[in-house]
Amino acid sequence: MVSKTLQMVILTCVRADEGQHVSFDQIKPADDGGMRWVIPGKVMKNNLEADVPLTATALKLLDDMRELNAQLSGGKETLVFPGESRPGVYGVTQSENTLRKLIQTQMGYDGGDKPKATTHGFRTTFRSWGTLISALLLLTGSEWRNSLNRFAETMTLFAVVCAGIYPILHLGRPWYVYWMFPYPATMGVWPQFRSPLEWDIWAVLTYLTVSLAFWYTGLIPDLAAARDRATRRGWQIFFGITALGWRGSARHWLRWSQAYRLTAALAVPLVVSVHSEVSLLFAVGQIPGWHSTIFPPYFVLGAAFSGFAIVSIIAVALRSWFGLENLVTDDHLDVLGKVLLATGLMTGYGYVFEVFDAVYSGEAHELQTLADRFAGAYAWTYWSAVVFNFIPLQALWLRTVRRSGWMLLLISVSVAIGMWLERYMILVTSLYRDFLVSSWSHFTPTFWDWSTYFGTIGLFLVPFLIAIRLIPMISIFESKELLYEEKEEQQHG
Numbered sequence: 232m233v234s235k236t237l238q239m240v241i242l243t244c245v246r247a248d249e250g251q252h253v254s255f256d257q258i259k260p261a262d263d264g265g266m267r268w269v270i271p272g273k274v275m276k277n278n279l280e281a282d283v284p285l286t287a288t289a290l291k292l293l294d295d296m297r298e299l300n301a302q303l304s305g306g307k308e309t310l311v312f313p314g315e316s317r318p319g320v321y322g323v324t325q326s327e328n329t330l331r332k333l334i335q336t337q338m339g340y341d342g343g344d345k346p347k348a349t350t351h352g353f354r355t356t357f358r359s360w361g362t363l364i365s366a367l368l369l370l371t372g373s374e375w376r377n378s379l380n381r382f383a384e385t386m387t388l389f390a391v392v393c394a395g396i397y398p399i400l401h402l403g404r405p406w407y408v409y410w411m412f413p414y415p416a417t418m419g420v421w422p423q424f425r426s427p428l429e430w431d432i433w434a435v436l437t438y439l440t441v442s443l444a445f446w447y448t449g450l451i452p453d454l455a456a457a458r459d460r461a462t463r464r465g466w467q468i469f470f471g472i473t474a475l476g477w478r479g480s481a482r483h484w485l486r487w488s489q490a491y492r493l494t495a496a497l498a499v500p501l502v503v504s505v506h507s508e509v510s511l512l513f514a515v516g517q518i519p520g521w522h523s524t525i526f527p528p529y530f531v532l533g534a535a536f537s538g539f540a541i542v543s544i545i546a547v548a549l550r551s552w553f554g555l556e557n558l559v560t561d562d563h564l565d566v567l568g569k570v571l572l573a574t575g576l577m578t579g580y581g582y583v584f585e586v587f588d589a590v591y592s593g594e595a596h597e598l599q600t601l602a603d604r605f606a607g608a609y610a611w612t613y614w615s616a617v618v619f620n621f622i623p624l625q626a627l628w629l630r631t632v633r634r635s636g637w638m639l640l641l642i643s644v645s646v647a648i649g650m651w652l653e654r655y656m657i658l659v660t661s662l663y664r665d666f667l668v669s670s671w672s673h674f675t676p677t678f679w680d681w682s683t684y685f686g687t688i689g690l691f692l693v694p695f696l697i698a699i700r701l702i703p704m705i706s707i708f709e710s711k712e713l714l715y716e717e718k719e720e721q722q723h724g
Contacts, residue, residue: 235296236312242289243268251324254309258285258293266290267481282481379563382549382704383542384446389694391439393687398432400683427512434508441501445494451477451487453703506531513657519596520604520661523588529581533650536574536620540646543567547640549704558705561634568633568642575624575646582617596666604660608673612656619649 240247249270261267261284268283285293296311310324399405411422411432422429455477458470477483510530513521546567550559589601604613623645626632633639664671698704 238292243283253311255311379546381706382545385698386545388442388446389691391442393691395435398428430508434505438505441498445498448491448494451475453707456707503531506534518661518665519600525584525588532577532581536578537650539571539574540643543639543643547636564636564639565633568627568639572627579621600661609660612652616649616652616656619645
């Protein structure tokens with residue numbers, strides 16, 4: 232009987248106590264023609280009734296239990312998995328210890344003080360299926376789990392908005408930006424899809440669309456929580472519309488999980504392809520220092536490296552300003568430091584291979600550009616990028632440094648400065664001495680160059696700070712779920 236209860240818990244992804252209290256009168260028809268299990272609120276952790284869709288395997292188990300109960304109690308027992316009040320007599324709810332005893336004696340027991348497996352561990356595994364996707368999204372600057380994912384996604388979204396400004400500015404005549412879209416023009420003017428500018432605007436729009444879908448999908452349960460807590464009518468209407476009628480039923484959670492995994496799966500290859508496409512804006516040209524096949528992985532790794540640095544800066548800042556030490560813990564900082572170190576080492580490999588690629592080509596202009604970067608007029612940008620990116624980074628080998636918020640902040644700021652210098656170096660050292668000697672000249676940023684740059688920073692910070700004010704920057708439902716799981720695992724050994 233106990234093994235059947237455990238099977239039900241695994242098939243329906245519920246908690247052990249919910250599985251022990253299931254009765255036949257809770258099994259009801261579903262709207263889609265199937266069957267559902269209506270769990271009463273009194274046994275749920277939030278005292279809210281829940282609907283659990285039942286698979287064919289779960290229904291077969293219920294049919295088997297009806298036959299078994301008919302034999303044991305003549306069909307009078309309403310509990311699906313009754314416990315024994317005394318040997319051979321059924322009719323009570325199973326004890327919580329029975330499932331734990333089954334786990335300890337039949338699987339996972341190593342002879343020590345604690346079992347390797349717990350009943351609740353089965354349910355925990357259902358949440359871990361998305362861990363790989365979350366990790367991949369994090370490595371591409373888009374997604375982290377629980378305490379870090381929300382503001383990392385928000386940061387990505389507004390950064391893409393800022394990036395979308397530049398293809399428009401680069402046109403020279405931004406009021407004609409609509410020419411870049413294939414609308415039915417009577418004059419027969421169509422976009423030139425062989426132009427890197429055209430690639431850029433479509434890459435940004437695609438990136439923005441999928442990032443917005445991923446960010447918004449993950450936000451829906453928390454928008455519903457904000458709707459329920461809002462006291463002003465205006466906010467109730469706003470959050471009610473944006474929550475899309477979310478009620479937190481099992482069907483809603485199922486559909487939400489499917490949509491969230493789908494957008495995450497789309498975002499992973501998209502982020503890699505978009506940064507590769509951005510690198511091709513350089514690589515397809517014949518400019519010395521740009522025309523290289525190493526650029527796609529080089530730019531992807533660089534984007535992950537700088538993205539982690541910015542996420543670390545924001546994480547430490549929000550943690551300090553809003554007292555979030557219990558949510559953004561030292562363990563989170565430790566993981567951020569490890570991944571920042573790993574992406575930094577991979578980016579460093581790109582630096583080394585870029586030098587090898589230029590030397591191995593033997594092309595005179597490539598060698599000249601390399602020499603300019605090492606000892607030319609802009610050598611300071613190259614060596615400053617190397618120092619800022621990789622020298623302070625080595626401190627992250629130490630665990631105490633990784634778990635120190637201020638040390639991680641200083642290293643991340645250094646990386647952000649170094650990556651900006653790297654982009655400056657890539658652009659300027661290749662353009663100030665190209666194939667045409669008569670066009671050689673030193674670049675000096677003007678007032679309008681700096682104004683555009685700082686204006687972009689303002690364009691990022693304003694909506695990001697507004698978002699911090701209006702929406703939860705740490706996922707409420709995921710944090711509550713993890714806290715409950717940790718408490719339950721501690722109680723159950």
